[in-house]
Amino acid sequence: VRAAIRTLRVASAPAAPCPPRPWRLTVGVLRTLHTGPALLSVRKFTDKHEWITTENGIGTVGISNFAQEALGDVVYCSLPEIGTKLNKNDEFGALESVKAASELYSPLSGEVTEINEALAENPGLVNKSCYEDGWLI
């Protein structure tokens, strides 16, 4: 589930303005030129090893490679219901691995709009692809 972010603090403005990207015409396609921080999808990490990326006000949350290695094989993901409103640092779920059940904390305030349904059948995606297919909310 991608969290709709009320306070967009993650994609903070870079120290220097973005240089314009080179563009070229492809057959039948006009490539438009964009600059500015809105396109930056920087991955930020919390001290509890969750990551978040944002795009157009929607944030995606997962756990870091360090966290998935420390957890061991994930066997179950307990995720919130769509529509759940979270404050920053609220517990939003837990991951059960062969070692322990570990709580998950929301990096930002927002509302849950999507959860990764693939994890119900394949919780191991959190280990195999923690930054891509193993996203949580």
Add this chain to the structure above:
Amino acid sequence: MKQPAVRLVRLGRVPYAELLALQDHWLRRLQAEPGPQTLSGTEAGALLLCEPAGPVYTAGLRGGLTPEETVRLRALGAEVRATGRGGLATFHGPGQLLCHPVLDLRHPLVCLAGVRCGKYITSHGLALNCSTDLTWFEHIVPCGLAGTGVTSLSKELRRPVAVDEVMLPFLVAFKEIYKCTLISEDIPS
């Protein structure tokens, strides 16, 4: 380097709900503390020990007990509870030494893969069958492991082994493995 101190809290024979309430108290207390690097001599946590006063079946984060099983088990006279620990269904009852370490994993010398962990604090723990009536386990698939038996110290040693007898060797072993000192806290009876 000074060993971290863990508060030893011996509850004696108490209802399971009382153990959970105390565990919750310690969890909140430790989660509120800033961490070992800012305070000297901070306790690394508490070791909660008890013998459950009555029979109770518990399910874990993933579940482990269906509604039908829950009805059936309650009809046997047992409590049935959900918990946030890992693992599936299990049983706790008289004759069992139940140990819940509530530990701050940020303390460098205390390394324990807790059964639940939130904000670096562990909860839930281990249950050691001393003289538990093992027939209670026949009504569930313990930990979801079909075909695996459950045993107790009394069964293995072929003589009655009570929780009281096990307490001291257990604490000695805990201190050795987790390299900590245990400070006793008196619980009013």
